[in-house]
Amino acid sequence: MRSRRADYSESTRSALVDSAVELFTKRGYAGTSLDEVAKRARVTKGALYHHFSGKQALFEAAFDAVEGEVFDRLTKIMQGPGAPWERALDGLRTFIKSCLDPAYQRIAIHEGPVVMGWERWREAEDHFSFGLVRTSLEDLVAAGEVDDVPVEITARLLFGALSSAATVIAGAEDQKKVGAEVEAVIIQLLNRIRRPSGDRAT
Amino acid sequence: MRSRRADYSESTRSALVDSAVELFTKRGYAGTSLDEVAKRARVTKGALYHHFSGKQALFEAAFDAVEGEVFDRLTKIMQGPGAPWERALDGLRTFIKSCLDPAYQRIAIHEGPVVMGWERWREAEDHFSFGLVRTSLEDLVAAGEVDDVPVEITARLLFGALSSAATVIAGAEDQKKVGAEVEAVIIQLLNRIRRPSGDRAT
DNA sequence: ACGCACAACATACCACGGGTATGGCGGCCG
DNA sequence: CGGCCGCCATACCCGTGGTATGTTGTGCGT
Numbered sequence: 001m002r003s004r005r006a007d008y009s010e011s012t013r014s015a016l017v018d019s020a021v022e023l024f025t026k027r028g029y030a031g032t033s034l035d036e037v038a039k040r041a042r043v044t045k046g047a048l049y050h051h052f053s054g055k056q057a058l059f060e061a062a063f064d065a066v067e068g069e070v071f072d073r074l075t076k077i078m079q080g081p082g083a084p085w086e087r088a089l090d091g092l093r094t095f096i097k098s099c100l101d102p103a104y105q106r107i108a109i110h111e112g113p114v115v116m117g118w119e120r121w122r123e124a125e126d127h128f129s130f131g132l133v134r135t136s137l138e139d140l141v142a143a144g145e146v147d148d149v150p151v152e153i154t155a156r157l158l159f160g161a162l163s164s165a166a167t168v169i170a171g172a173e174d175q176k177k178v179g180a181e182v183e184a185v186i187i188q189l190l191n192r193i194r195r196p197s198g199d200r201a202t
Numbered sequence: 203m204r205s206r207r208a209d210y211s212e213s214t215r216s217a218l219v220d221s222a223v224e225l226f227t228k229r230g231y232a233g234t235s236l237d238e239v240a241k242r243a244r245v246t247k248g249a250l251y252h253h254f255s256g257k258q259a260l261f262e263a264a265f266d267a268v269e270g271e272v273f274d275r276l277t278k279i280m281q282g283p284g285a286p287w288e289r290a291l292d293g294l295r296t297f298i299k300s301c302l303d304p305a306y307q308r309i310a311i312h313e314g315p316v317v318m319g320w321e322r323w324r325e326a327e328d329h330f331s332f333g334l335v336r337t338s339l340e341d342l343v344a345a346g347e348v349d350d351v352p353v354e355i356t357a358r359l360l361f362g363a364l365s366s367a368a369t370v371i372a373g374a375e376d377q378k379k380v381g382a383e384v385e386a387v388i389i390q391l392l393n394r395i396r397r398p399s400g401d402r403a404t
Numbered sequence: 405a406c407g408c409a410c411a412a413c414a415t416a417c418c419a420c421g422g423g424t425a426t427g428g429c430g431g432c433c434g
Numbered sequence: 435c436g437g438c439c440g441c442c443a444t445a446c447c448c449g450t451g452g453t454a455t456g457t458t459g460t461g462c463g464t
Binding site: 205206207210235236237247251256257 | 449450451452453459460461
């Protein structure tokens with residue numbers, strides 16, 4: 001039997017995280033005050049400092065929240081049916097779409113490395129979307145779908161390119177159009193590193 | 203005849219910028235106080251606010267400084283002798299090296315978009331290193347060295363990949379080794395989008 | 405040569421926001 | 435049912451960005 005207090009506590013905590021995600025997305029980390037976050041969650045700073053050790057910790061909670069959503073969406077696709085190559089392309093499309101979420105964009109991609117510090121951000125990303133990009137690339141190499149590239153490096157480059165792409169799309173007038181262009185360029189690029197089907201390991 | 207006062211003024215201004223570059227690089231934008239910057243330049247905050255309208259303006263001055271250096275190095279290579287393809291590869295190598303400068307890394311690449319806002323950062327980058335990447339890619343397309351890719355998008359993707367690469371290299375144990383690996387991957391990739399010599403326009 | 409005007413700074417001060425210390429209220433456990 | 439502790443509110447401190455005002459010396463006109 002879960003206690004009543006635990007429910008309340010969890011509720012206010014998640015309210016704080018939601019509030020944080022919203023405000024960090026709109027005004028950025030430096031631009032949002034903790035009083036504001038607390039107010040929007042209908043509590044005071046005292047409650048905030050009871051649940052989180054400080055502003056950074058609150059940011060990391062918000063980071064985990066937005067990353068978690070994207071992660072869930074992507075893992076569903078990655079574990080779904082279909083050949084490795086098609087799953088990878090599906091994942092690619094979904095990732096680009098996820099990158100259009102302003103919250104993911106600003107919190108996870110842009111301000112994450114700055115606020116958390118790059119080292120910590122990198123560690124966190126390993127368990128989230130970057131980790132998926134890497135393993136998915138590993139799978140492709142293992143299946144013999146692509147040439148034997150250095151996975152770690154290539155994954156980093158790909159992830160960086162995708163992040164930039166997301167930013168470009170988000171800032172574009174016609175997001176649909178630019179999004180399609182980006183997808184085309186990436187897919188064309190991936191096709192170039194794809195092995196001719198005769199050379200693939202089974 | 204240049205006035206004495208103008209000399210002094212310019213001197214303290216550049217001292218402030220140097221100090222800002224140093225501190226922003228070491229402790230980041232949020233982590234450095236203006237008093238510190240002023241103290242290291244052996245002036246007070248009053249002088250700082252005489253030369254710059256605020257902390258953001260100071261950051262942009264630091265940004266221009268570090269970007270300017272990289273820009274100068276790169277333009278020299280781009281305008282040098284040699285075939286377009288070789289010049290591009292030279293530029294690539296130099297850019298990767300430049301990205302290893304902690305100041306460029308943190309101020310121009312990481313904190314730039316966050317502090318200045320992405321829109322303004324993008325505009326600024328158009329006149330600096332990103333502009334060079336773009337025009338250099340344009341030249342390659344114009345010379346028929348590579349396939350007719352969408353230049354703007356591809357340049358953004360490439361720039362994003364290179365920035366990530368720089369971060370990875372900077373954070374690696376053996377920078378030389380990882381740097382060489384990155385270079386190899388990129389060059390291999392570029393070779394794949396290169397047209398066979400017979401198809402090139404002269 | 406002399407003093408005026410203004411650029412180039414210094415000093416003093418304010419406001420705001422992150423962090424902390426302390427107080428109180430209400431469920432849960434003995 | 436009584437003390438306890440988790441959950442949260444209130445009050446306060448202080449570092450820091452920004453501002454308003456004072457001071458100095460340089461260049462310029464006369």
